[in-house]
Amino acid sequence: MDKTALKKVKALFLDMDGVLWTDKKEIGNLHEIFESIRETGLTVLFGSNNATRTPEEYCEKLAGFGVQVKPEQFFTSGIATIYQLRKDFPGGPKVYVFGSPSLKKLLTENGIEVVEENADVVLASLDREISYEKISRAMIEICEHGAKFYATNTDSTFVTENGWRPGGGVMVNCVETCTGIKPFVIGKPNTVMIDMACQTYGLAPDEIMAVGDRYETDIAGGINYGARTALVLSGYESKDTVPFLDPKPDLICENLAELVKTMKRL
Numbered sequence: 632m633d634k635t636a637l638k639k640v641k642a643l644f645l646d647m648d649g650v651l652w653t654d655k656k657e658i659g660n661l662h663e664i665f666e667s668i669r670e671t672g673l674t675v676l677f678g679s680n681n682a683t684r685t686p687e688e689y690c691e692k693l694a695g696f697g698v699q700v701k702p703e704q705f706f707t708s709g710i711a712t713i714y715q716l717r718k719d720f721p722g723g724p725k726v727y728v729f730g731s732p733s734l735k736k737l738l739t740e741n742g743i744e745v746v747e748e749n750a751d752v753v754l755a756s757l758d759r760e761i762s763y764e765k766i767s768r769a770m771i772e773i774c775e776h777g778a779k780f781y782a783t784n785t786d787s788t789f790v791t792e793n794g795w796r797p798g799g800g801v802m803v804n805c806v807e808t809c810t811g812i813k814p815f816v817i818g819k820p821n822t823v824m825i826d827m828a829c830q831t832y833g834l835a836p837d838e839i840m841a842v843g844d845r846y847e848t849d850i851a852g853g854i855n856y857g858a859r860t861a862l863v864l865s866g867y868e869s870k871d872t873v874p875f876l877d878p879k880p881d882l883i884c885e886n887l888a889e890l891v892k893t894m895k896r897l
C-alpha cells in the first residue's frame with residue numbers, strides 16, 4: 632500500500648451493485664458507513680454501469696437506508712451516455728433504446744429524442760423485456776438505416792438478492808451477433824463516467840479512488856484512467872479470484888466499511 636499516493640485521494644467513485652447493496656439488501660449499515668465517510672472529508676460520487684435507474688431513483692433508494700445524497704453525485708452509464716451522445720451528435724440524435732423504461736425516461740428528460748424507428752443511434756442496455764422484435768428493430772436500424780451502435784455497458788451478469796442474473800451484455804451480444812458490429816461502450820472499464828465525474832468536480836485522475844466489486848469493469852476502468860483503486864470482496868470477486876488479478880488494485884478490502892476504516896487510518 633502506497634500511503635503517500637492514497638493520501639492524495641479527495642473523492643471516492645463508488646460502484647453500487649455489490650458494494651452498497653445486493654439488489655434490495657444493504658451491505659453493512661449504510662447509514663453508519665456514510666457518516667464515517669463524512670468524517671474523513673472525502674467527496675462521495677457514484678459510478679455504476681447499471682443504467683436501469685435514474686439518479687433520482689438512486690437517491691430515493693439510498694434515502695431508504697438513511698443516506699442523504701443528491702442526483703448530481705451520480706454518474707451512471709445512462710448519464711454518461713447522454714454526455715457522450717451530445718458530444719458525438721451536436722445536433723441531437725434520434726435514439727432507438729433497447730433498454731429499460733427508466734433509461735428511456737432519463738434520455739427524454741435530458742432532451743434526447745427517443746424513437747421507435749429511423750434512428751441515428753441504437754442504444755443497447757439491460758432490458759428485462761427483451762424480445763425478438765426488439766433485436767430485429769435494432770438490427771434493421773443499424774444494417775438498413777445506418778444507425779451507430781452504442782452500449783451503456785457489457786456486464787455479463789449482475790447480482791440480485793436471489794443470486795446472479797443476466798446483465799446488459801446479453802442484449803449487446805444479441806445485437807452484435809446479428810449485425811457483426813461492435814458497439815461504442817460507455818460503461819466501465821471505459822473511462823467516460825469517471826472522466827465526467829472528475830471534470831464536474833475538478834479532480835485530477837490521481838485524486839479519485841475507483842471502488843468496486845468487479846475487477847474487469849470497476850478496477851480495470853480506474854487503472855485505465857490513472858485513478859487509485861479499491862476492490863471490495865462483498866460482490867463479484869472473492870478471495871479465490873484475487874490471486875489471478877493483475878495488476879493488483881491499490882487496496883483490497885472485505886467491504887466498504889473496512890475500506891473507510893483503512894482510509895481513516897492513513
Ligand SMILES: [Mg+2]
Nearest residue numbers: 646648649844
Ligand atoms: Mg458492482
